[in-house]
Amino acid sequence: MGESKSLDNIFGIFTRKLFRIPDYQRGYSWSSQELDAFWEDLINLPKERSHYTGQLTLKKIPSTEVNEADKEFWLVYEHDYHLYDVVDGQQRLTTIILLLQSFIELFRSLPENQDKKDDAIFLTSTFSIADIEKTFLFKTPPDDSFRTYKFGYTLDNPLNNYIRHEILGENYGGNEEHNFYTLKLSNGKSFFTQKLQAWYKERGMVGLQEVYRTLTKQLLFNEYIIKDEFDVFVTFETMNNRGKNLSNLELLKNRLIYLTNLYTEDELNSASRKDLMVLINEAWKEVYHQLGRNKSMPLNDDEFLRAHSIMYFSTKKNYIQFLLKEQFTPQSVYRKISQSVKLDEAEENISDLELEEVDENGLDEVESTKRKVPDLNQEEIRQYAKSLKVSSQYWFQTYCPNHHGILTKGEIEWIERLNRLRMVYFRPLLMAILKKYRDPAQRISIFKEIERFIFVVFRMAHSRSTYGRSEFSKAVREIDQGEIDLERLKERLRDKANFRFMDDFHVLLQKKFESGDGYYKWSCIRYFLYEYELELKSDGLTKLDWTDMLKTPNDKISIEHIYPQTETVAWEPAFKNVSKNDRARYRNSLGNLLLLSFAINASLQNDSFPEKKKPKYEDSRRLRAGYEDGSHSEIRVSKKADWGPNEIYERGMDLIRFMEERWRFSFENDEMREKMLFIRTKSDIESN
Numbered sequence: 039m040g041e042s043k044s045l046d047n048i049f050g051i052f053t054r055k056l057f058r059i060p061d062y063q064r065g066y067s068w069s070s071q072e073l074d075a076f077w078e079d080l081i082n083l084p085k086e087r088s089h090y091t092g093q094l095t096l097k098k099i100p101s102t103e104v105n106e107a108d109k110e111f112w113l114v115y116e117h118d119y120h121l122y123d124v125v126d127g128q129q130r131l132t133t134i135i136l137l138l139q140s141f142i143e144l145f146r147s148l149p150e151n152q153d154k155k156d157d158a159i160f161l162t163s164t165f166s167i168a169d170i171e172k173t174f175l176f177k178t179p180p181d182d183s184f185r186t187y188k189f190g191y192t193l194d195n196p197l198n199n200y201i202r203h204e205i206l207g208e209n210y211g212g213n214e215e216h217n218f219y220t221l222k223l224s225n226g227k228s229f230f231t232q233k234l235q236a237w238y239k240e241r242g243m244v245g246l247q248e249v250y251r252t253l254t255k256q257l258l259f260n261e262y263i264i265k266d267e268f269d270v271f272v273t274f275e276t277m278n279n280r281g282k283n284l285s286n287l288e289l290l291k292n293r294l295i296y297l298t299n300l301y302t303e304d305e306l307n308s309a310s311r312k313d314l315m316v317l318i319n320e321a322w323k324e325v326y327h328q329l330g331r332n333k334s335m336p337l338n339d340d341e342f343l344r345a346h347s348i349m350y351f352s353t354k355k356n357y358i359q360f361l362l363k364e365q366f367t368p369q370s371v372y373r374k375i376s377q378s379v380k381l382d383e384a385e386e387n388i389s390d391l392e393l394e395e396v397d398e399n400g401l402d403e404v405e406s407t408k409r410k411v412p413d414l415n416q417e418e419i420r421q422y423a424k425s426l427k428v429s430s431q432y433w434f435q436t437y438c439p440n441h442h443g444i445l446t447k448g449e450i451e452w453i454e455r456l457n458r459l460r461m462v463y464f465r466p467l468l469m470a471i472l473k474k475y476r477d478p479a480q481r482i483s484i485f486k487e488i489e490r491f492i493f494v495v496f497r498m499a500h501s502r503s504t505y506g507r508s509e510f511s512k513a514v515r516e517i518d519q520g521e522i523d524l525e526r527l528k529e530r531l532r533d534k535a536n537f538r539f540m541d542d543f544h545v546l547l548q549k550k551f552e553s554g555d556g557y558y559k560w561s562c563i564r565y566f567l568y569e570y571e572l573e574l575k576s577d578g579l580t581k582l583d584w585t586d587m588l589k590t591p592n593d594k595i596s597i598e599h600i601y602p603q604t605e606t607v608a609w610e611p612a613f614k615n616v617s618k619n620d621r622a623r624y625r626n627s628l629g630n631l632l633l634l635s636f637a638i639n640a641s642l643q644n645d646s647f648p649e650k651k652k653p654k655y656e657d658s659r660r661l662r663a664g665y666e667d668g669s670h671s672e673i674r675v676s677k678k679a680d681w682g683p684n685e686i687y688e689r690g691m692d693l694i695r696f697m698e699e700r701w702r703f704s705f706e707n708d709e710m711r712e713k714m715l716f717i718r719t720k721s722d723i724e725s726n
Contacts, residue, residue, distance in 0.1 A: 042258035054119040061195040062319035065219025073229045094259045095126035109186045140230035142167045218336035286358045287339040291322045300371040321427035328430040345466035352515040370414035432472040446478040452485035470517040491531045497562035499539035500546045506534045551716045556626025567633040574670035582669040598634040608646035612682035629690025647681040690715040
């Protein structure tokens with residue numbers, strides 16, 4: 039492996055190396071935790087000591103693969119530079135580049151350096167920031183017409199333009215793609231900018247020089263260059279067996295490419311082998327793109343792989359154990375089958391029941407397990423990679439239907455409903471449906487059925503989260519393979535939801551009313567009232583968006599008690615004939631709960647009903663809105679002259695009937711509907 043090298047040696051003029059991150063690798067992913075640890079190492083390392091930073095594994099790219107049109111060409115052919123793929127160590131190298139660029143920008147911004155050129159701004163007595171750029175960041179040809187970066191991404195990597203233009207400041211007039219990985223790059227640079235500014239204020243120029251010296255001379259790497267005769271992914275497989283910490287997605291990619299190297303030339307010729315490797319790399323490039331494309335909500339690798347395994351293999355096991363130890367193993371490719379052997383093995387402890395099965399001398403003849411005949415051909419790997427690539431696009435749609443741009447308005451609305459409701463175990467099934475069916479009407483019809491199932495079974499009946507899981511997990515593969523159609527799936531959903539859930543719903547609510555919370559603490563109250571709000575949106579004008587209710591960690595802040603939890607004197611007349619215990623039930627009964635525009639919730643508090651209806655002013659200055667100019671639900675309530683037991687009952691019955699119509703079920707009669715309100719019946723109210 040050789041002697042450890044400092045950053046100066048790795049990037050120095052005598053090494054003549056250009057580093058590239060291949061497009062199939064994951065983007066930059068360090069968070070503040072890793073950045074903090076790196077910074078602490080820098081500022082705390084004594085001058086007389088070095089710090090081992092890790093291994094840098096590289097794969098040399100043949101000069102013949104550098105084309106004349108490439109920006110690396112002039113350095114490779116005129117100045118004897120060599121291009122290397124960074125196989126391992128890209129996160130650390132990227133971090134260092136972010137820190138170096140932050141150094142440069144800080145020095146440019148210092149008052150004494152205003153209007154100076156880079157070669158006149160010195161970090162040390164002899165080393166300028168122009169020298170930093172030439173040594174670590176980029177070289178320019180004599181005519182200064184472009185930059186050739188010493189470290190960066192391959193040309194077709196989506197992050198290539200971002201790091202050049204947004205991080206390293208190259209002029210560009212276009213718009214860069216932003217995703218989770220670009221956010222991490224931006225955050226990394228911002229982190230070091232703030233750290234360096236604070237360090238400069240505390241330690242001055244000497245402090246900055248010390249940090250720079252530590253970075254470039256005292257952080258040491260073991261540089262390992264993979265020889266031409268070894269494939270990079272065979273090396274990866276060996277590294278992983280020695281405990282290298284890669285994600286499951288990375289482990290799987292490298293395992294697949296490793297397996298392509300095990301086929302004989304007769305089974306997979308050189309051209310086909312290369313084509314298969316390219317396919318796998320392209321598949322992973324797309325998967326990484328889809329999982330990271332929404333920078334505010336990157337998708338989890340493991341969740342996607344687990345969902346795809348359910349769909350592709352119908353496996354219920356630990357998915358990564360299945361993939362790496364059962365499905366994609368070297369043993370499933372090897373053609374040399376070892377002969378079985380017989381061994382005499384001593385049993386340490388033998389029970390009375392087993393004793394008669396063992397011969398007299400306590401030894402049992404045991405045959406070693408036979409290796410199964412190879413059954414994994416290259417076409418299976420090819421089809422799996424293709425499925426993974428395509429499926430990642432539909433997986434992203436299940437989370438971010440608005441981002442994709444190809445779904446209809448109706449499809450987007452129903453997928454968003456499922457996300458609001460939370461999909462339980464249905465997301466893999468949704469992915470399979472999007473992948474298999476193209477007709478929006480068909481998709482919407484099954485989305486509706488899934489939404490109904492989740493609402494009725496899990497949100498009303500409060501069934502165990504495993505109810506129906508086995509059957510509908512099996513259906514994921516059945517849909518993908520065309521073994522069942524959507525009509526059959528709908529029948530299954532209806533059959534599994536066809537039980538006495540109303541009784542279970544009543545028991546659930548009864549417990550909540552006994553604890554003093556009622557419908558207010560029903561887990562689905564916000565979703566239910568929001569669906570009611572959408573139902574009232576007859577004019578097509580949206581007055582309340584779901585995101586309005588997500589601006590606070592308090593999930594209940596957007597739910598208003600019309601008759602308030604803390605009663606004031608103004609409310610006493612309306613409830614004078616209602617006992618204290620019953621008043622608590624009225625407060626938390628369904629008809630008394632109202633979905634509010636976020637901006638006015640807290641301001642209404644315990645106002646009287648007439649006050650809540652109207653906007654509130656002070657010296658002609660509007661302090662808050664009222665029900666009259668709020669959501670559709672608020673406006674409907676504002677039309678009531680007053681608010682008391684009768685109004686709570688009437689609105690509660692309206693909401694129960696809406697529930698029946700919206701989710702396609704029916705309570706037996708009005709008596710059962712009244713029972714679900716947990717307040718006095720209509721006849722009781724009228725008798726008072």
